Amino acid sequence: MIIFESIIDGIRDIRDHFGRTMLQLVGIILGAASIVATFSLSTAGKAASMEFYRVSGGIQKMWVWNKPTGKVTLNAKALASKGLTYSDALAIRRDAREIDLVAPMASQNTVVRFGRVEKTREISGVTPEYAPLTDFHAGTGRFLTDSDVASAARVVVLGSERAQEFFGTDNPVGKTLTIGDTGYAVVGVMEEKYFSFDDKRNVLRWMNRQIYIPVTTLITRRGETLEHGKIDRMQTRMKSVKRSDEAVDEVARILMREHGVKDYDVMSRVANLRRNEQNNKMYDMTFMVCGIISLLVGGIVVMNIQLASFNERVREVGTRKAVGASPAQIFFQFLSESVLVSLFGGLLGLFVGRLFTQAITSLINQPTVITMGTLINAMIFAAGTGLLFGMYPAIRASRLDPIVALRTE
Amino acid sequence: MSAIFKYEVETEAEPVAAVVPERALISLEQITKTYDSGENAVQALRGIDTGITAGEFVSIIGPSGSGKSTLMHILGCLDSPSTGRYWLDGEDVATLTSRELARIRNRKIGFVFQTFNLLPRATILKNVELPLLYAGLGRDERQERAMKALERVGLNTRHKHRPNELSGGQRQRVAIARALVNNPSLILADEPTGNLDTKTGSDIIKIFEELSHAGQTIILVTHDPAIAARTQRRIRIVDGLIDKESD
Numbered sequence: 001m002i003i004f005e006s007i008i009d010g011i012r013d014i015r016d017h018f019g020r021t022m023l024q025l026v027g028i029i030l031g032a033a034s035i036v037a038t039f040s041l042s043t044a045g046k047a048a049s050m051e052f053y054r055v056s057g058g059i060q061k062m063w064v065w066n067k068p069t070g071k072v073t074l075n076a077k078a079l080a081s082k083g084l085t086y087s088d089a090l091a092i093r094r095d096a097r098e099i100d101l102v103a104p105m106a107s108q109n110t111v112v113r114f115g116r117v118e119k120t121r122e123i124s125g126v127t128p129e130y131a132p133l134t135d136f137h138a139g140t141g142r143f144l145t146d147s148d149v150a151s152a153a154r155v156v157v158l159g160s161e162r163a164q165e166f167f168g169t170d171n172p173v174g175k176t177l178t179i180g181d182t183g184y185a186v187v188g189v190m191e192e193k194y195f196s197f198d199d200k201r202n203v204l205r206w207m208n209r210q211i212y213i214p215v216t217t218l219i220t221r222r223g224e225t226l227e228h229g230k231i232d233r234m235q236t237r238m239k240s241v242k243r244s245d246e247a248v249d250e251v252a253r254i255l256m257r258e259h260g261v262k263d264y265d266v267m268s269r270v271a272n273l274r275r276n277e278q279n280n281k282m283y284d285m286t287f288m289v290c291g292i293i294s295l296l297v298g299g300i301v302v303m304n305i306q307l308a309s310f311n312e313r314v315r316e317v318g319t320r321k322a323v324g325a326s327p328a329q330i331f332f333q334f335l336s337e338s339v340l341v342s343l344f345g346g347l348l349g350l351f352v353g354r355l356f357t358q359a360i361t362s363l364i365n366q367p368t369v370i371t372m373g374t375l376i377n378a379m380i381f382a383a384g385t386g387l388l389f390g391m392y393p394a395i396r397a398s399r400l401d402p403i404v405a406l407r408t409e
Numbered sequence: 410m411s412a413i414f415k416y417e418v419e420t421e422a423e424p425v426a427a428v429v430p431e432r433a434l435i436s437l438e439q440i441t442k443t444y445d446s447g448e449n450a451v452q453a454l455r456g457i458d459t460g461i462t463a464g465e466f467v468s469i470i471g472p473s474g475s476g477k478s479t480l481m482h483i484l485g486c487l488d489s490p491s492t493g494r495y496w497l498d499g500e501d502v503a504t505l506t507s508r509e510l511a512r513i514r515n516r517k518i519g520f521v522f523q524t525f526n527l528l529p530r531a532t533i534l535k536n537v538e539l540p541l542l543y544a545g546l547g548r549d550e551r552q553e554r555a556m557k558a559l560e561r562v563g564l565n566t567r568h569k570h571r572p573n574e575l576s577g578g579q580r581q582r583v584a585i586a587r588a589l590v591n592n593p594s595l596i597l598a599d600e601p602t603g604n605l606d607t608k609t610g611s612d613i614i615k616i617f618e619e620l621s622h623a624g625q626t627i628i629l630v631t632h633d634p635a636i637a638a639r640t641q642r643r644i645r646i647v648d649g650l651i652d653k654e655s656d
Contacts, residue, residue, distance in 0.1 A: 319526040324515020
């Protein structure tokens with residue numbers, strides 16, 4: 001009941017000294033606001049990353065790249081190694097137990113022509129595994145099949161932008177596209193791929209600009225044998241995220257066996273994710289510390305103003321004590337005032353934090369998400385600040401000698 | 410009651426019952442108060458012995474620096490004596506902790522100050538309710554009792570006003586209502602007319618007289634002989650001792 005009366009008193013106090021209260025609250029408001037902004041940024045960032053990983057093939061994805069060794073002294077086998085080949089992909093597909101999909105990829109720039117449209121475009125040689133690994137599927141017609149690869153068929157699948165480029169609004173499926181000087185039957189057009197962190201830029205647009213033919217077709221067209229056919233990279237998928245280190249090791253071991261020298265690099269998305277999480281933690285911590293520092297400063301201001309208000313009200317405290325307020329009752333009255341003021345500041349901070357996040361979104365195109373948990377966290381921090389820094393003024397008021405207080409003019 | 414009392418005396422009377430006379434509301438025994446113990450010690454009270462009976466209207470008079478304020482603070486349980494015993498309503502309050510003193514002030518004493526000491530931001534009603542708030546009473550009961558107290562001082566129509574909307578005399582009446590609201594054993598008024606003109610001051614003393622007729626015990630501290638003359642008994646303090654008690 002005393003608490004309730006104190007809250008009423010506190011609200012009256014906020015109203016009577018609105019300007020002063022606002023000053024008192026600046027620190028709390030900014031502190032709560034920066035906590036809101038931090039959490040909303042990092043929550044949204046994490047959600048967006050996870051979504052990006054999902055639409056681009058999941059976190060089980062791994063890559064194998066060519067990488068120059070830089071070594072001068074090499075043995076015969078190492079000297080013979082010419083980087084990743086199609087047979088490496090076959091070896092991994094055959095031997096790796098931690099891997100369930102292997103998609104080798106080679107690419108080459110070639111003149112592409114249909115009717116009067118003639119352009120130099122990048123052609124990618126891939127296998128059917130490419131589709132599940134990139135979560136990218138045919139919109140019309142079909143994607144490449146195992147028999148296309150086995151027979152090195154002259155078939156082509158177009159990204160949506162390329163289809164439009166060469167065929168306009170016509171359906172390209174069934175038509176013949178000239179790549180180099182050879183005709184390829186268009187068997188499919190890919191769905192349009194879209195992902196954006198800021199609702200403005202499609203970060204997967206490059207996928208819509210792809211032209212896919214079987215990797216075997218590309219290799220043989222270059223005049224290479226399949227066994228020594230060079231590829232640029234492989235995408236693979238591990239069976240279990242929990243065994244990601246084993247999967248990476250296994251692929252590396254197989255390649256070492258084939259090459260005799262480390263002229264490749266194996267990377268996994270899980271490792272990237274771990275590194276990102278580490279970075280995110282640092283980033284979160286920095287913002288949190290800023291928020292906490294401004295709350296601390298805010299708390300000190302709250303304490304100062306509470307002390308000033310206490311000095312103004314020494315007589316009032318004396319009167320309250322004379323009519324029978326116990327030290328504890330005075331203590332709670334003052335404490336609840338500073339908690340209330342801080343909660344009020346926290347509440348305003350939520351709105352300011354909302355403005356912050358909107359500003360961040362529009363200025364640097366970062367997505368932000370404000371969750372209930374974020375708001376509750378900010379309020380708890382604000383109230384905690386009031387509680388902590390209201391303690392000292394409340395103790396002083398509760399210990400005031402009523403005689404001294406009544407004598408004060 | 411008297412039969413039981415006799416019986417107890419005949420067997421073995423309780424010390425409390427023996428020491429405190431039945432009708433004495435207040436009994437002071439060798440009360441001293443020393444400030445700043447050490448070389449600069451000032452002895453404000455040097456051994457006060459007196460008693461006040463329930464229903465009495467007493468004034469404490471004396472020149473400034475005589476120790477009458479100190480005595481008033483001790484009587485009002487705002488301060489504790491250095492030595493001696495203070496029986497209030499059958500309880501030795503000289504040795505109580507500050508929390509227990511707060512409870513005594515809340516339940517048994519009503520204060521009226523020279524400067525009224527109303528809370529400026531609270532309404533008249535809220536001001537009068539204040540002691541009941543700290544006593545832990547519910548809102549309805551607080552309001553009911555506060556309105557009754559305001560009625561006794563003739564201000565029940567002004568309960569929604571703030572103190573600064575009232576005259577000095579009206580403010581002091583609000584303070585009296587606040588002192589009355591918890592049905593105290595004792596009302597302690599410290600120069601209640603000091604900030605008022607003679608006419609208004611006289612009206613305030615009239616209220617105290619009416620309360621006294623209704624059986625309320627009142628102690629009034631004043632330096633004004635004319636006001637002291639209107640009380641039933643005067644206790645004159647000089648140099649920390651009772652100089653003279655007169656009926």
